[in-house]
Amino acid sequence: METLLQQLTRGNALVLIIILGMGGSFQAGYHITGISSPSPFIQRFINSSWYERYEEPPPPQMVTMIWSLIVSMYAFGALCGSGTVRLFSGMLGRKNALICNSLISIASGGIMLTSKRAKSYEMVIVSRMLYGYSAGVGLSIHLMYLGEISPKKIRGIVTLTSATFMSFGKLSGQFFGLSEILGREDLWNIILSVPVLFSVIQVIVLPFLPDAPRFLFIEKGDDKACKKALQSLWGQGDYKQEMEEMLAEQAAIEAAPPxxxxxxxxxxxxxxxxxxxxxxxxxxxxxxxxxxxxxxxxxxxxxxxxxxxxxxxxxxxxxxxxxxxxxxxxxxxxxxxxxxxxxxxxxxxxxxxxxxxxxxxxxxxxxxxxxxxxxxxxxxxxxxxxxxxxxxxxxxxxxxxxxxxxxxxxxxxxxxxxxxxxxxxxxxxxxxxxxxxxxxxxxxxxxxxxxxxxxxxxxxxxxxxxxxxxxxxxxxxxxxxxxxxxxxxxx
The missing domain is CATH 1.20.1250.20 (MFS general substrate transporter like domains)
Incomplete structure (x- = not known):
């Protein structure tokens, strides 16, 4: 009987799971904890930016309000991102939607990196909102993608990898925030841009991996592409039982459209x-x-x-x-x-x-x-x-x-x-x-x-x-x- 590792490495399934995690729940986890350690540095940046612009120190309540916006716009962006998942994924498919979503994350990182030189806290707010939007879209599609690529025998452990990558993202945000690593005042914008590296990897590698078999069969009606995707992910085989299950689900869907x-x-x-x-x-x-x-x-x-x-x-x-x-x-x-x-x-x-x-x-x-x-x-x-x-x-x-x-x-x-x-x-x-x-x-x-x-x-x-x-x-x-x-x- 095959071990779990053997099942995952017969094809490209393990590679796809890792790449999906990098651009999916990892990003959401990182931004939840990554904002914590640089918070005093960002508040001092707000103070200094305000002073250079208006030549007077900002009122304390104004600094608090701007800082609250920086924190809360992430959740607001994620809420908006979650609301557009249907449009995003339905038009582009699971794979292309994640690639485009990673491009949004990369653009957010570029805005964050240049905000310090531009002395603009408004750019930090915009970047956080875009990060949130990307996390809202990415987390939902990541879960959906995992559920649609996995055989039912190991569906639990495959879909659970999203929680593992979320935890890894949180740990990474805490680790990079240590003063011995990047937790210093001159590097706060770099701490908040670390996930961009993983988005770049996803954009480069994901085009060479298959789209979700269930999406290809049930929504696109392409049984050949579905079988090819299953073989690419899980190794050679006829996958008759899996395709019969999809066929039964497709029949149920025809009676009840999306x-x-x-x-x-x-x-x-x-x-x-x-x-x-x-x-x-x-x-x-x-x-x-x-x-x-x-x-x-x-x-x-x-x-x-x-x-x-x-x-x-x-x-x-x-x-x-x-x-x-x-x-x-x-x-x-x-x-x-x-x-x-x-x-x-x-x-x-x-x-x-x-x-x-x-x-x-x-x-x-x-x-x-x-x-x-x-x-x-x-x-x-x-x-x-x-x-x-x-x-x-x-x-x-x-x-x-x-x-x-x-x-x-x-x-x-x-x-x-x-x-x-x-x-x-x-x-x-x-x-x-x-x-x-x-x-x-x-x-x-x-x-x-x-x-x-x-x-x-x-x-x-x-x-x-x-x-x-x-x-x-x-x-x-x-x-x-x-x-x-x-x-x-x-x-």
Missing amino acids: KSLLQLLRDRSVRWQLITISVICCCSQLSGMPAISIFSFDIFLKAGVPKDKICYIIVGLGLAEISSSICSGLQIDHKGRRPLFFGGYGALTVICVLITVTLNLKDSNYWVPYITSGLVVLFIICFCGGPAGATAALNSEIFLQSNRMAAFVFLGMHRWLLFAIVGLVFPFLINTLKAYSFVLCACMCLLGCLYTFFLLPETKGRTVLEISGDFNAITICGKSFAEEKSIETKL
Whole structure:
């Protein structure tokens, strides 16, 4: 029996997975953490640029407002990018859409690099917005592409690589931000331009790799190109079973043509899928993980960890995140998705409660802050080793091809809107509620545990049509959305 590595290296699948990661979730992860370490340097740059332009120091509230724009325009750009995924990917295909998206990232890097010489904080704002747009498009298409190239036997681990590259991007942002590497005042614009190198690699290499087989067969109707793409990715073979599954899905799509986002939201037959990704996205974004990624310095400072030790603990968080993500990938196709969800969220609920306790006891002994740090590391291990990876797999498995594009638009907008809200609200929460802000996170994690345990069907090793049937079979108080639709049709 072939090992996973042998399956991935029989063709170009492993190369494509790496190249997709470089221009997809890696970029989003890097820009989440990469803005943290150069923040004081950028604020001083705003001050000096304002002074040279107007020959007077800027009002403090103006610096705060400009800095807030620099931070928040990334999420706004990503929200806009997620909303255009359908147009982008439908017109150009998965491969060409990612190539064009990488060109946007390269242009953003050029603007960022020249902003310092031009002494223009406006250019930094524009660059951050374009980076966000590129991340919003790239992350959605990356997930879609992975789901459409992978055989169902290893679909879990292939789609989970998006979470691994996200973790690697976050770790890279933390690593390059160290003062020993690029974390110096004269290099802040270079720190924010590092992902451009990976975008350049994607633009050079991706044209030589195949487009997604499902896209070629189902949306383009080109069975020869689909078979050629499968052989290029996974080695020689007839791939009869895979193409029969695509044919069955194509027949289902002909009965239900591709939907717009509004049509998808109105369709009762996918109501449980939409509720599921909404609940899981909310639990993921409000679990405390994004807040830890963005505000880890503030959290450790509140916990009482010495200031000069925090940057190294943060790099340790990145290492823990990527290690647990890889471990999750090795077990997801054996254990399934559901245990990773309800087990992970259950553990996170307990850890959030313990963090609340240790934050309240931080002044009782010198070693308590380090217990808090250990709990935060454990939180990241449980999150990345459970819900994070399972979410990446689930999003690619529960929608038919006709619904998938609109679903990824919905998911991307949902994700980035919540991310923007967390970025705006969490600083106020941690100042107002202090230790008790993690009680709210514990409640969201408990919701995720209960929902996935009682309502989420297992998707491991199942076709999209089988998974859709499982969702339609869900009943609450003896009723299901599928039954309601049937009654409406008869009337």
